[in-house]
Amino acid sequence: MKTRITKTLLDSWAYTFDCYEGGEEDAMNDFIRTLNREPIEENEAIANGKAFEDLCFRIANGEKVYEEKLAGELIPAAVASEIIEPNTGEPKIIRSYPKWYNGAKKIADIVEGGQWQVHVDTDLTVGGREFWLHGFCDVVKAGVIYDIKFKQKSFGGLDLYGSYRNHSQHSAYLRCLPEAYEFVYLVSDGDELYTEAYTRQTCRPIEDIIQEFMNWLESKPELLKIYEEKWVVDG
Amino acid sequence: MIQHGYELDFSKQTFGVILYGAPGIGKTTLALSDGNNGGDTLLIDLEHGVGRTNPIHRMNASVLSAATYEEVLSDLNTPEAFAAKTIVIDTAGSLVDYLKDWAMRTKSDARQKNGAFNGLKGFGYVKSELESFVNKIKVVMNKNVVFIFHCDEKADKDGNPIQRLRCEGSFRNTVWTGIDFGAYIQMIGNKRYACFTPEDEFFAKGCHGISGHVEIQNLTEETSNDFLQKLFDSARKNMAAENQGVEERMTQYKGVIAAVKEMVEGVTDADTANSCMKAIVSMDHALTSKKEAGKILNDKAKSLGLRFDVPTRSYVADGDKK
Numbered sequence: 001m002k003t004r005i006t007k008t009l010l011d012s013w014a015y016t017f018d019c020y021e022g023g024e025e026d027a028m029n030d031f032i033r034t035l036n037r038e039p040i041e042e043n044e045a046i047a048n049g050k051a052f053e054d055l056c057f058r059i060a061n062g063e064k065v066y067e068e069k070l071a072g073e074l075i076p077a078a079v080a081s082e083i084i085e086p087n088t089g090e091p092k093i094i095r096s097y098p099k100w101y102n103g104a105k106k107i108a109d110i111v112e113g114g115q116w117q118v119h120v121d122t123d124l125t126v127g128g129r130e131f132w133l134h135g136f137c138d139v140v141k142a143g144v145i146y147d148i149k150f151k152q153k154s155f156g157g158l159d160l161y162g163s164y165r166n167h168s169q170h171s172a173y174l175r176c177l178p179e180a181y182e183f184v185y186l187v188s189d190g191d192e193l194y195t196e197a198y199t200r201q202t203c204r205p206i207e208d209i210i211q212e213f214m215n216w217l218e219s220k221p222e223l224l225k226i227y228e229e230k231w232v233v234d235g
Numbered sequence: 236m237i238q239h240g241y242e243l244d245f246s247k248q249t250f251g252v253i254l255y256g257a258p259g260i261g262k263t264t265l266a267l268s269d270g271n272n273g274g275d276t277l278l279i280d281l282e283h284g285v286g287r288t289n290p291i292h293r294m295n296a297s298v299l300s301a302a303t304y305e306e307v308l309s310d311l312n313t314p315e316a317f318a319a320k321t322i323v324i325d326t327a328g329s330l331v332d333y334l335k336d337w338a339m340r341t342k343s344d345a346r347q348k349n350g351a352f353n354g355l356k357g358f359g360y361v362k363s364e365l366e367s368f369v370n371k372i373k374v375v376m377n378k379n380v381v382f383i384f385h386c387d388e389k390a391d392k393d394g395n396p397i398q399r400l401r402c403e404g405s406f407r408n409t410v411w412t413g414i415d416f417g418a419y420i421q422m423i424g425n426k427r428y429a430c431f432t433p434e435d436e437f438f439a440k441g442c443h444g445i446s447g448h449v450e451i452q453n454l455t456e457e458t459s460n461d462f463l464q465k466l467f468d469s470a471r472k473n474m475a476a477e478n479q480g481v482e483e484r485m486t487q488y489k490g491v492i493a494a495v496k497e498m499v500e501g502v503t504d505a506d507t508a509n510s511c512m513k514a515i516v517s518m519d520h521a522l523t524s525k526k527e528a529g530k531i532l533n534d535k536a537k538s539l540g541l542r543f544d545v546p547t548r549s550y551v552a553d554g555d556k557k
Contacts, residue, residue: 021392115530140530142488143522155405156358162438179523192362194408201446202432 002123002130002233005210009034009231010168013213018166035223037230045152052100052150052190053138057116059101059108067096100150103188107148110186114141120176126210132233133206137173145173145180149187160187160194170198171206245474249377250467251413253440254429255384255400256420261427262325264288265420265451266381269321269463270295277319279307281329292460296323304330304337304364311371321379321463322372327410328385328402330368334361335403358404365406369413379467382410386419398437415442416466420451427451429462444473487521494518495528499535508536508550 012034019027033040040046058065070093121134139146147169151158164170170183183203187194217224254262263284267276275295278285285298297315301307307330310316324330335352338345338360345357372380385401398419400407411417417440418429428448431441441447451462495515502508515528533543541550 018392115527118526118530120526140523140527142485155408156354156403158405158408159399160408161400161411162433165433165438177523177526179520179526181522192405192409193412195412197440202441 001228002132003228003231004132004134004233005213005231006133007135007167007169007172010172010209010213013216014166014168032223032226035226035230048152049150052104052188053148055098055100055104056107056111056148059104060112060114065098065101068093069096070094100188100190103190103193106193107186107188111139111141111146111148114139114146120173122176124175124207124210126207127214129214131210133172133176133210135169135172135176137177140177140180143179143181145170145177145183147173147183147185149185151187151189153189155189155192155194161196164196164198168206168209171203171209174198174200174203175206245471245478248467248471248474249373249379250415250470251373252379252381252463253384253400253410253414253417254381254420255386255398255418257386257388260420260422261451262383262420263323264292264454264460265429265462266323266325266383267293267296268460269379269381269467271459271461271464273297274315274318276321276323277316278323278325279330280325281307281333282326284325289454291456292454295460301333304333307333308368311376317376319378321381322376323381323383325383326385326401327382327406328400331361331365331403331406334364337364361404362406373413379463381463382414396436411438411440414440415470416440416445418449423448427453443470443477445470484521487519488524491518491520491524492527492531495524495531499531502532502535502539504539505541505550505552508532508539508541512550 012031016024016027016031055065116139118137118140119134120137121132124131124133137145138148151160164185170185174180174183181199183198185196187196217227252266254266256262263278267278267288270276272295274297276297277299278293278296279299279301281301283300285293285296297319299307299310299316301310316322335345335357338357339352342357342360345353345360347353369380372378384407387399387401388396389399391397400410402410416431417438418431419437419439420427420429421437422428428450430437430448431439432446432448433439445466449466452458454460495518498511498514502511511532515525515532518524518528520528536543536550540553542553543549544551
């Protein structure tokens, strides 16, 4: 029997050990929902993350994301004639950028020209079990896989560096796409950019992570049963 | 001047470095280890810590001491600063403190009525000024830059120690983006190591063949303080070697992607999509060009109402069964 496995499932499981103090029950419930392949309820954080990624996409694709107004529209007509570019004699244009533009532009500059939402997959055998590991890379460009993360909280209060080290995503996607040599997390709070890069030399083999997950699951037969039922690869 | 990638000369490549570790571990001495000649390194000594280094091991350094951020900026425009190969900021956390003081004195809304720093507004000024300061050293002056940080040992959720950069504001995160090497300095047994690969206890960064634990030689009056000089030389050699292969692959990658985009323009139906797919498969791919080419074709096929039929491994009109 071959079962599918994703970074979402592995990270949801890992979070049950890594969650904030007092959040263990919620984390376990979230994991069980993921294990049951229940759709994730869209909350504000997820919606903001999607909106931010969409903004990055639009900027990277050369879309005009700002609005333009004649400066004269914003002030009484009597003084509008004063808002003229002295160098050109043209009415002065004021641009209005969407929120998070600064952060999104920094990311768009990096990923411009890459391919978005690229599906990657591979078959694996771990501990005698067969797996189909798959997922979607946000962007693939010239040998590098990029993943865009949005933080609702400003960077000033966070210690981000190293925070992605124990995620399974870079291990999984570098395994699925052997031609890629690097995985880079592009993290923004809508203004600043923090990057964290991993290569095969600096990440754990995904087989080790899957093996740990299966060892844990095998010690919980009721959960193993759900996994084998819900995550089996058809055909 | 435009150069081909294979013509690039890395012999003068500059680097950004983070060094952090416990007090007394020798961060400042280590930061002064690029160059043999007086003035090769400029130490911006914001904590007046240079006196704790052995004079023999700081022979290559000039020292900039300043009471205010404005004095630091002014001293950066001196011939001594321009002559240096490497500029050391000791410490980055103190530079942020200097900038807070500068913001409070020069920006009215960075100070609260009670005289305290207004973090909400003030860190905005600190952030943009810091960005332009670092940019000046790295890009305009084209120097190696070494950021020294003190280190705070904290406990993770399970009570295990984790090492954190001591620095207010977001700089402790964003500083990692622009640097090449980030090392946690620690004693293991009776030896000192610069650790360039992240571990559970600390974060680190290595590239151009520099990784893992690199032993730091104990300095005596007879040995030279040249750790960073050797590290930079080694990275430059590795960059030159890496570049030979990468440049070739990048050129090939760009050629393939350009050709694929042109071919995909001509796709109008299932037959042309399938011909295009065959052509893509037979191309001489580099880096991730094959995967990206597949995505480009697939997006076009979808826009034409085609779908990929897995059993026949071909595109068909949506609704058709081949």
